[in-house]
Amino acid sequence: MWIGFYNYTVILTYLGLISSVYGMTEALDGRFTTAIACLVISGICDMLDGKVARTRERTDDEKRFGIQIDSLCDLICFGAFPAFLGYGLGLRGFWGTTAMCLYVLAAVIRLGFFNVMEEKRQQETTEARKHYQGLPVTSIAIIFPVVYLLRPSFGQQTYLRILIWVMLLVAFLFVSKIKVYKPGNKMMIVIIVAGVIILGKLLHFY
Secondary structure, three states: OOOOOOOOOOHHHHHHHHHHHHHHHHHHOOOHHHHHHHHHHHHHHHHHHHHHHOOOOOOHHHHHHHHHHHHHHHHHHHHHHHHHHHHHHOOOHHHHHHHHHHHHHHHHHHHHHHHHHHHHHHHHOOOOOOEEEOOOHHHHHHHHHHHHHOHHHOOHHHHHHHHHHHHHHHHHHHHOOOEEEOOOHHHHHHHHHHHHHHHHHHHHHO
16 A cells, blocks of 8 residues: 555664654744754664564565665754754854764765665674674764753853764764674663663753
């Protein structure tokens, strides 16, 4: 009846996207704390969706679809959405605009490169990926909220300068050749717990 796949292996990916789109609407209304909480939720969904997908024997088409849909959703959740938040928080002018543009561009390049290499890797081996090249885009779901929580400690202009440098640094790390080891189950639990703690801080902040 419909194109695409709708089994449980992609539901978390879809939910992460919905969370980010809802977060954008909250940011438009000036509710940045809620918006950034949505970013954290999207990050948690993205961390878990691969684990969920591997619990089911998938066809080649389902695997290819999973790679593509994951990156497309990641581009919105962890590429466009953080830049959207940055603009809402006050990034303007040459440096603010440059930081946002370079950030999104780096996210696009990284995700496109990942798609090519991941499809190639899956054709060559069935082993799970052990490391990434460059910083995964999902990392912004932890980095941005932490920086946001520091906002009350600085004046507006100082905070915006910090945000610009953070976005530029993260953009550089997205496309760098540094080797980032994929977190195992224990580390993933730690990261998810950290995300939940940040969510709690955001709710308290709110």
